[in-house]
Amino acid sequence: MQLLAVGLNHTTAPVSLREKVAFSPEQISQAVVGARSWFARNGAAHAPETAVLSTCNRTELYAVADVDNPIDMTAHFLADFHKLPYADLRHHLYTLPQDNAVRHAFRVASGLDSMVLGEPQILGQMKEAVRQSDEAGGLGTYLHQLFQRTFAVAKEVRSTTEIGAHSVSMAAAAVRLSQRIFDKIADQKVLFIGAGEMIELCATHFAAQNPKTITIANRTLERGETLANRFGGKAIRLAELPNCLHEFDIIISCTASSLPIIGLGLVERAIKARKHRPIFMVDLAVPRDIESEVAKLDDVFLYTVDDLASVVQSGLENRHAAVAQAEAIIETRVQSFMHWVDGRHVVPVIQDLHESGEQVRQHELERARKMLARGDDIEVVLEALSKGITAKFLHGPQQALHQAHGEERAHLVRLLPQLFRTKR
Numbered sequence: 001m002q003l004l005a006v007g008l009n010h011t012t013a014p015v016s017l018r019e020k021v022a023f024s025p026e027q028i029s030q031a032v033v034g035a036r037s038w039f040a041r042n043g044a045a046h047a048p049e050t051a052v053l054s055t056c057n058r059t060e061l062y063a064v065a066d067v068d069n070p071i072d073m074t075a076h077f078l079a080d081f082h083k084l085p086y087a088d089l090r091h092h093l094y095t096l097p098q099d100n101a102v103r104h105a106f107r108v109a110s111g112l113d114s115m116v117l118g119e120p121q122i123l124g125q126m127k128e129a130v131r132q133s134d135e136a137g138g139l140g141t142y143l144h145q146l147f148q149r150t151f152a153v154a155k156e157v158r159s160t161t162e163i164g165a166h167s168v169s170m171a172a173a174a175v176r177l178s179q180r181i182f183d184k185i186a187d188q189k190v191l192f193i194g195a196g197e198m199i200e201l202c203a204t205h206f207a208a209q210n211p212k213t214i215t216i217a218n219r220t221l222e223r224g225e226t227l228a229n230r231f232g233g234k235a236i237r238l239a240e241l242p243n244c245l246h247e248f249d250i251i252i253s254c255t256a257s258s259l260p261i262i263g264l265g266l267v268e269r270a271i272k273a274r275k276h277r278p279i280f281m282v283d284l285a286v287p288r289d290i291e292s293e294v295a296k297l298d299d300v301f302l303y304t305v306d307d308l309a310s311v312v313q314s315g316l317e318n319r320h321a322a323v324a325q326a327e328a329i330i331e332t333r334v335q336s337f338m339h340w341v342d343g344r345h346v347v348p349v350i351q352d353l354h355e356s357g358e359q360v361r362q363h364e365l366e367r368a369r370k371m372l373a374r375g376d377d378i379e380v381v382l383e384a385l386s387k388g389i390t391a392k393f394l395h396g397p398q399q400a401l402h403q404a405h406g407e408e409r410a411h412l413v414r415l416l417p418q419l420f421r422t423k424r
Helices: 015-021 025-041 070-081 086-090 098-109 121-135 141-160 170-181 197-207 221-230 238-247 264-273 292-296 316-344 347-373 378-403 406-419
Strands: 002-009 049-054 058-065 094-097 189-193 213-218 234-237 250-253 279-283 300-304
Touching: 002 015, 002 070, 002 098, 015 058, 015 086, 025 049, 025 058, 025 070, 025 121, 049 121, 049 141, 058 070, 058 098, 058 141, 070 086, 070 094, 094 098, 098 121, 098 141, 098 316, 121 141, 121 197, 141 316, 170 197, 170 279, 170 300, 189 197, 189 238, 197 213, 197 221, 197 250, 213 221, 213 238, 221 234, 234 238, 238 264, 264 279, 264 292, 292 300, 347 378, 378 406
Parallel strands: 189 213, 189 250, 213 234, 250 279, 279 300
Antiparallel strands: 002 058, 002 094, 049 058
């Protein structure tokens, strides 16, 4: 069984490609089942294990499968699932086998592989992805163990290092950028599209600047109202946006929609209604919520998750020591996990030994019962039972020793005393 991780992230692919490879929450189960079937059709002798992680900054597939070229096969699956040319996708993918896949999972969960170094959101996203993959039947012995250890490592890194102490979140970065456009956030009307974790975080940061108004636009009005009430704002339905988009100076969007919510024509009409007063827009969604052509409009300042990269990287020098500590913890835990994996390889051998031992025990026990049934002395029966079991256990090693020659015999002479050492 080979363990692997295949994917792309903000360092290997632009948002224009990441949005094409992203899995919506509704697609995770389908992808997990599809990947397992893909491996099975391509020669997997045992049931493969698969898990899918898809966020705005990455799409990754973790798998355990006993097939030839599993990494290349996984890359082909991603291309086939999303109907993309394999050649267009392949050079953007990282392909990580065995301990490199383990190390990567540990680093991702710990926030070391994020655009925002040390950001905590990825751990929750990873736990949710694992839960969905598990419900779809994708997790087995290996991936269950991998992700349990992944979450434990992330907890250890965050509790024993200062990896997240100096991080600049995407939400804080959005506030900083908006302040380059508007002198005072307090004079602006802010619209948030969506009501998920990232929008909640952004709303918290913007609310601290006391904007003139806060509005939450969401497909489900009730959920939008729940979030809006926290910040003294109001909620509207997404369907109302065409009639009121022009009212807002700052627009932050992050939904799970597979298609853009705000198109070029809608923004053009809004700009006209605003008499060309500027609009600051941040699209944190992957796939994107706002059509990319909007960025070409005058009086519109549109930023994507990739555009915020330079802002969130500030303060790196303060985190070098924490990163070194985190990497050391992760390396130790990777070795521990791979030792566990190596141990799994001998499980079938141990099971065979137990079965062989049980057969010997049952056979000798049945012989002893027959002796007792015909009235043999209990001491004679016990003596015969113990000798019979011992003789059968020693028969194989003794035969192997007699049949071996040269270095093989010398190796057995050194090995057998260790295998049959008993405690006194």
